[in-house]
Amino acid sequence: MIRIAVLGCGRIGVMHAANIASHPRAGLAGVFDIHAPAAAGVAAKTGARVFASAEAVFASDEVDAVLIATATDTHADLIEMAVAAGKPVLCEKPTDLSLERVNRCATVIAGTKVPVQLGFVRRFDPGHAAVRKAIAAGEIGELHQVVITSRDPAMPPPAYAAVSGGILRDMTIHDLDMARFILGEEVAEVFATGSRLVDPALMEKLGDYDTVAVVLTTASGKQAVITNSRQAVYGYDQRVEALGTRGMALSENRRAHAMTLHTAGFTDRAEPLLDFFIERYREAFDAEIAAFVEAVEAGQPPVVGFEDGRMALVLAEAALKSIAEGRVVRVEEMV
Numbered sequence: 521m522i523r524i525a526v527l528g529c530g531r532i533g534v535m536h537a538a539n540i541a542s543h544p545r546a547g548l549a550g551v552f553d554i555h556a557p558a559a560a561g562v563a564a565k566t567g568a569r570v571f572a573s574a575e576a577v578f579a580s581d582e583v584d585a586v587l588i589a590t591a592t593d594t595h596a597d598l599i600e601m602a603v604a605a606g607k608p609v610l611c612e613k614p615t616d617l618s619l620e621r622v623n624r625c626a627t628v629i630a631g632t633k634v635p636v637q638l639g640f641v642r643r644f645d646p647g648h649a650a651v652r653k654a655i656a657a658g659e660i661g662e663l664h665q666v667v668i669t670s671r672d673p674a675m676p677p678p679a680y681a682a683v684s685g686g687i688l689r690d691m692t693i694h695d696l697d698m699a700r701f702i703l704g705e706e707v708a709e710v711f712a713t714g715s716r717l718v719d720p721a722l723m724e725k726l727g728d729y730d731t732v733a734v735v736l737t738t739a740s741g742k743q744a745v746i747t748n749s750r751q752a753v754y755g756y757d758q759r760v761e762a763l764g765t766r767g768m769a770l771s772e773n774r775r776a777h778a779m780t781l782h783t784a785g786f787t788d789r790a791e792p793l794l795d796f797f798i799e800r801y802r803e804a805f806d807a808e809i810a811a812f813v814e815a816v817e818a819g820q821p822p823v824v825g826f827e828d829g830r831m832a833l834v835l836a837e838a839a840l841k842s843i844a845e846g847r848v849v850r851v852e853e854m855v
């Protein structure tokens with residue numbers, strides 16, 4: 521039983537705390553949030569202990585590992601503190617909004633044997649993971665192209681958008697990691713385009729985009745195409761497609777059930793898409809905790825680590841540069 525403390529009890533921390541509390545091989549060691557009522561709310565539901573500070577969490581003998589689900593700008597500091605205390609970490613994405621800060625954190629924790637896992641939960645989605653497995657097993661022959669469609673149902677609240685770091689660092693970062701995962705080789709070139717179509721006034725004010733497309737190319741010429749929108753009125757659209765010389769692997773959207781209705785007036789009427797990430801990636805969030813527990817128990821590097829988080833941010837920065845300069849950016853320019 522690995523006793524995990526959760527730092528940050530907001531939207532996703534509450535979910536992680538509940539998942540850990542009900543996990544067969546993990547226990548909820550306690551919670552901490554700078555906003556005391558948030559931690560108290562989780563404690564009331566789970567019976568978990570409330571810690572008085574992050575320092576108290578890292579100093580506790582009753583905490584084997586920590587899950588960081590705090591605001592993004594605290595992740596790097598908390599990772600450094602956890603590693604210094606010898607506590608394995610599962611940290612939500614993104615590692616930070618500044619590549620310079622992530623690089624400094626990499627230097628601080630370099631050489632550590634303490635497992636640091638990054639919260640790229642989509643790698644654990646059974647469908648998306650099966651695409652990777654099919655490629656690895658040679659079922660679609662030689663991989664040529666990956667198409668990742670990732671659209672949110674609706675714009676986030678303006679207050680969230682203002683501190684999110686922008687669509688590339690906040691949302692596309694999941695897809696950039698998925699592209700690396702499915703491609704199975706590093707990206708060499710990035711071309712991106714960004715538009716302000718859903719809420720042009722807000723996006724203009726924030727210097728952000730609500731609609732982006734990114735094309736990634738590896739040194740061997742394999743391509744990945746990512747399309748993101750902050751607003752798909754039909755729901756949370758999450759698909760991953762891989763084309764190879766012998767076929768295609770496709771991980772489709774998920775619905776509450778698979779019944780479709782067919783009448784004289786229409787065919788294929790289906791349930792709406794699962795909405796939103798907590799429902800759509802429910803199994804993946806559980807599998808993510810299971811993978812973390814395995815890494816901690818084995819004292820092994822996690823399957824998705826700090827460098828994966830850093831590389832996804834490198835690609836997000838390359839995409840932003842590509843949009844700003846209207847050209848293909850070579851990844852080696854960013855490092």
Ligand SMILES: NC(=O)c1ccc[n+]([C@@H]2O[C@H](COP(=O)([O-])OP(=O)(O)OC[C@H]3O[C@@H](n4cnc5c(N)ncnc54)[C@H](O)[C@@H]3O)[C@@H](O)[C@H]2O)c1
Pocket residue numbers: 527528529530531532533552553554555558574589590591592594612613614639640641797
């Ligand atoms: N993997 C995913 O799909 C996914 C989805 C949503 C959010 N996230 C990430 O999770 C993180 C949290 O997002 P959220 O939507 O839950 O945000 P949120 O604002 O709902 O919650 C963040 C919580 O952290 C607390 N907090 C802030 N600084 C703290 C500190 N120093 N110590 C302790 N608590 C602190 C806040 O009081 C708040 O309760 C973000 O980095 C976000 O990018 C990941």
